[in-house]
Amino acid sequence: KAGVTQTPRYLIKTRGQQVTLSCSPISGHRSVSWYQQTPGQGLQFLFEYFSETQRNKGNFPGRFSGRQFSNSRSEMNVSTLELGDSALYLCASSLDPRTGSEQYFGPGTRLTVT
Amino acid sequence: EDQVTQSPEALRLQEGESSSLNCSYTVSGLRGLFWYRQDPGKGPEFLFTLYSAGEEKEKERLKATLTKKESFLHITAPKPEDSATYLCAVRSQGAQKLVFGQGTRLTINP
Numbered sequence: 001k002a003g004v005t006q007t008p009r010y011l012i013k014t015r016g017q018q019v020t021l022s023c024s025p026i027s028g029h030r031s032v033s034w035y036q037q038t039p040g041q042g043l044q045f046l047f048e049y050f051s052e053t054q055r056n057k058g059n060f061p062g063r064f065s066g067r068q069f070s071n072s073r074s075e076m077n078v079s080t081l082e083l084g085d086s087a088l089y090l091c092a093s094s095l096d097p098r099t100g101s102e103q104y105f106g107p108g109t110r111l112t113v114t
Numbered sequence: 115e116d117q118v119t120q121s122p123e124a125l126r127l128q129e130g131e132s133s134s135l136n137c138s139y140t141v142s143g144l145r146g147l148f149w150y151r152q153d154p155g156k157g158p159e160f161l162f163t164l165y166s167a168g169e170e171k172e173k174e175r176l177k178a179t180l181t182k183k184e185s186f187l188h189i190t191a192p193k194p195e196d197s198a199t200y201l202c203a204v205r206s207q208g209a210q211k212l213v214f215g216q217g218t219r220l221t222i223n224p
Contacts, residue, residue, distance in 0.1 A: 004157075033211065043158075043201070043214040056210045090157050097210040100146040100165070105157035 002027065004093050004106035012112045018079040021109045025072050025093030032074040033103060034066060037088040046089075049074055050097060078111075086113045116141045116206050120215035127192060127222050135187040135200055135218045143207030147185050149178050150201040152217070158201055161187075192222045 005024045013019050025032050034046040045058040049068035066076040072093075078085055088110050092103035117140045127133055139147065146165055150158035162171040164180040171178045175196065177188040187200055199219045203212040 031210075035212075035214075042216045043203075043212075045211040045213070048210050050210075058211065092157075092212075100163075100205060102146075102148055102160050102163050103212060104160055105150075107157045110155075 004091055004104055006089075006091050006106040006109050008109060009107065010110045010112075012114065013081050014114055015081055015083060017081050018077065019081060019111060020075055020077045021089055021091075021111075023074045023076075023091030023093075023106060025074070025091075026104055029093035029095055029104075030072050031094045031097045031103075032068055032072065033092045033094075033097075034074070034076050035090045035092065036060075037090055037108070038086075043090070046076065048097065055097070081113045083113050086111060116204055116209070116213040118202055118204055118213055118215035120200075120202050120218050122218060123216065124219040125221070127189075127220070129193055129222055129224050130191050132188070132190045132192070134189070135220070137185040137187070137202030137215055138183060139185070139202075139204045141204045141206045141213075144204060145207050146205045147180055148203045148205070148212065149176075149185070149187055150203065152199045152201055161200075189220070192220075194222045194224050196220065197222045 031050045033048040048056040068074045088108045090108045092105045094103045095101045119138045149161040152158040162178040167182045199217040201217045203214040
């Protein structure tokens, strides 16, 4: 069974630009969550989608947004990039968060903002 | 607010030297405690889920246990390939998100 895939794996952007990251969950998983990982802050929750609806959102500015499609694939977008947005962005999928099921992570997208 | 604290931050062991990693948590109604392993430059790899105090799970050289306030990840006779950062996370009854600790960076020397 294929795992969670994320594209692209690496990105270099300039301050002020915007970026879109993509995530394909494990087949049959309907929930997708996004996390930001930095050396200083560790893993921080961005948002979660289930059945195309955002169910939870972390404490990030409105520049961070996302969506989920009918096939459960998800995208996240960051507008007006800042240097502090440089991080590893991780996507995780689970069967149904309402049951407390575990999340499986993808390899991440390494975003560097210069 | 849900909180997770892991200790120690880093641990260096000799091959075969058993030890334990600690995860202390504060959560309003535990709906699951999760252990992950993360290698450099990769996404976290799921290891265990624990749901209630007294529960134990095992996988190869790893054993996870859970009390009402903390969880332990016991590593028995570790090998160099067990070197990684081990992350603990909790999910509370009132939220769907996972709250992660800062992790324990484990190094096993041959």
